Every structure is written in C-alpha cells, then in structure tokens.
Amino acid sequence: MHTRQTKQKYKQIILNHLLAGKTLSTYEAYDLYNITCFLQRVSELRDQGITIQDEWVKNNGKRFKRYWIDQPTDNNANEVTP
Numbered sequence: 001m002h003t004r005q006t007k008q009k010y011k012q013i014i015l016n017h018l019l020a021g022k023t024l025s026t027y028e029a030y031d032l033y034n035i036t037c038f039l040q041r042v043s044e045l046r047d048q049g050i051t052i053q054d055e056w057v058k059n060n061g062k063r064f065k066r067y068w069i070d071q072p073t074d075n076n077a078n079e080v081t082p
Contacts, residue, residue: 007037011041011045013033013035014035014042015050017032024068025067026065051069052067054066054068
C-alpha cells in the first residue's frame with residue numbers, strides 16, 4: 001500500500017532538493033519523488049518568501065521550466081511553515 005505525503009512534506013522535499021544546489025523540473029519532481037503537484041508547491045514556497053529562480057529549457061524538442069535556488073534565504077530556509 002502506497003501512502004501519500006502531505007503537501008507540507010512535499011514542500012520540504014522540494015526545498016531540501018533546491019537548497020542542496022540542485023535544479024528541479026516538473027518531470028524530475030515526479031520521477032524522483034512522485035510529486036504530481038510540483039508547481040503548486042513551488043508557488044507556496046515563493047509565497048512564503050523563498051526566492052526560487054526558473055528558466056525555460058529546451059531539450060529533445062520539449063520545452064519546460066527548470067527551478068533552482070541561487071543562495072539559501074535568511075528566513076529559516078531549512079524548514080517550511082505549515
């Protein structure tokens with residue numbers, strides 16, 4: 001039986017990934033963490049004041065956005081608020 005993560009845990013997973021200096025796309029979020037609501041969680045993190053950069057990338061004829069954090073933010077960047 002597969003248990004679902006809460007959106008809070010998804011936000012923390014995404015934040016931890018980005019703070020590790022890695023980039024993440026919608027497909028990678030699904031492939032690595034089984035997150036289907038990636039863009040919603042990114043939006044929520046941004047609403048909390050976390051600066052997440054993005055850019056359009058073209059690969060194998062497909063166009064998608066890649067997300068990353070340049071530097072850790074000062075506002076408790078290691079944890080998200082509920």
